[in-house]
Amino acid sequence: MANTQSMERPGSLGGLPTLKTSLAVITGVMMLIDLYLIFMVAPTDSVLGHVQRVFYFHVPIAIMSFLAFFVVFIASLMYLIKRSPKWDAVAHASAEVGVVFVTLALITGIIWARPIWNTWWTWEPRLTTTMILWLIYVAYLMVRSYAPTQAKGAIYAAVVGIVGFVDVPIVYYSVVWWRSIHPSPVVGPFAQSDSLDGTMALILLYSFITFVFFFAYMVMERMELRKTEEALGHVRFTLRRKGR
Amino acid sequence: MAVQTRSREIMLPVLFFPVLLPVIIAAVEASTRAIGGETFIGLGRWLPLIGVFDALFLVICPWVFAFVVEE
Numbered sequence: 001m002a003n004t005q006s007m008e009r010p011g012s013l014g015g016l017p018t019l020k021t022s023l024a025v026i027t028g029v030m031m032l033i034d035l036y037l038i039f040m041v042a043p044t045d046s047v048l049g050h051v052q053r054v055f056y057f058h059v060p061i062a063i064m065s066f067l068a069f070f071v072v073f074i075a076s077l078m079y080l081i082k083r084s085p086k087w088d089a090v091a092h093a094s095a096e097v098g099v100v101f102v103t104l105a106l107i108t109g110i111i112w113a114r115p116i117w118n119t120w121w122t123w124e125p126r127l128t129t130t131m132i133l134w135l136i137y138v139a140y141l142m143v144r145s146y147a148p149t150q151a152k153g154a155i156y157a158a159v160v161g162i163v164g165f166v167d168v169p170i171v172y173y174s175v176v177w178w179r180s181i182h183p184s185p186v187v188g189p190f191a192q193s194d195s196l197d198g199t200m201a202l203i204l205l206y207s208f209i210t211f212v213f214f215f216a217y218m219v220m221e222r223m224e225l226r227k228t229e230e231a232l233g234h235v236r237f238t239l240r241r242k243g244r
Numbered sequence: 245m246a247v248q249t250r251s252r253e254i255m256l257p258v259l260f261f262p263v264l265l266p267v268i269i270a271a272v273e274a275s276t277r278a279i280g281g282e283t284f285i286g287l288g289r290w291l292p293l294i295g296v297f298d299a300l301f302l303v304i305c306p307w308v309f310a311f312v313v314e315e
Contacts, residue, residue, distance in 0.1 A: 080311055135262040142258060143245070156245050159308045160259065166304060167263050170297055174266035177289055178273065 020224065023217040030210040037203045054112045056204055060211040062105040062130070068098030068215065069137065069165055076161035079154065088154040091161055093222035095140050097215060102134045125176040132171050136164035245312045270294045 038056045045052035075091035078084075109127065110120050121127065140160045147153030245259075274290035 080308070132262045132265055135258075139255075139258045139262065143255065146255060155311050155314075159245065159312055162308065163263060163301075163304060166300055167266070170266045170293070170300070171262075174269045174293055177293070178269050 020217070020220045023213065023220060027210070027213045027217045030213055034207050034210045037206060041199070042203050043197065043199060048116060051112060051115045054108050056207045058105060058108040058112060059204060060208040061101050061108065063208065064211045064215050065098050065101035065105055065133075067212075068094050068101055069133070069161075069168070071219075072098060072137075072140075072161045073165035076158035079158045080162075085154075088158070089223050089226055090219070091158065092144065092154075092226065093219045095137055095157070095161065096222055097218045099134070099137050099141060100218075101215070102130060102137065106130060106134065125172065128175045129168065129172045132175075133168055136160070136167070140164060267294060267297055270297075 034056075038053055042053060042056065044050055071094040072091050075087045075094060079087035079091060109130075113122070114120050140157055143160050144153045144157040147156050270290040270293045274287045274294070277287050277290075
């Protein structure tokens with residue numbers, strides 16, 4: 001029993017590690033080029049100054065976090081239908097990375113908002129929706145880890161993943177209509193994106209592609225970590241049974 | 245679902261507040277108008293919003309409920 005467990009060492013399964021390693025290398029190189037582009041090549045914004053450079057992180061990270069939760073939604077659906085643990089692993093990894101990305105999007109947003117809007121936070125629709133999104137997926141992770149068994153946690157989490165994702169557009173509209181009735185004076189200069197010049201748009205696109213790779217790498221890394229966790233769980237279980 | 249988890253007292257509000265937020269906003273806004281003597285049409289988008297929410301969750305919840313209570 002113990003022998004067969006130790007045979008299937010995670011990380012040595014064919015194909016996956018090489019793909020992951022190459023992804024890591026590609027992501028690393030792309031990220032370095034991205035940093036160079038953002039800080040050396042990108043023109044300084046005439047109105048907003050150097051602070052505007054956070055934009056090249058903020059926008060791709062925010063878009064990627066939505067994408068992450070879309071992946072969670074699809075994987076949760078597939079898990080409930082097919083019950084294959086692989087889909088649960090995808091949903092789990094994507095949700096964790098997604099929460100990190102939303103948190104980063106909120107933080108970079110706050111850094112940007114302070115000098116530009118002269119406030120750290122405003123209850124503007126997009127910000128409020130992002131905040132709610134963050135709450136939903138933190139709840140997703142909590143349900144998963146507080147469930148009585150891991151199998152139940154996976155099902156509960158899948159339910160939250162589906163309900164949460166469907167809810168997000170409704171949250172968005174409710175907050176948009178709500179705020180348009182109580183207009184806030186601070187609503188920011190979103191019109192800037194129209195005046196994005198060619199180099200800026202290209203660098204933004206490049207930055208976005210970089211973050212897609214980064215996301216894919218993080219999800220794969222997290223899935224492999226989970227495999228290790230499960231293997232460790234098995235070893236612990238058998239050891240405990242032998243001890244008795 | 246929330247009852248089965250550990251630290252169940254925290255889980256219920258954490259799970260439901262974000263999901264129910266649009267209904268809370270819409271209900272508060274609609275009630276404000278209704279009390280203020282608005283006509284049915286004067287309630288504007290808020291009733292349809294609650295309607296859309298209900299319709300969506302009437303489809304999702306019965307389907308998903310089976311998974312949550314099984315065993």
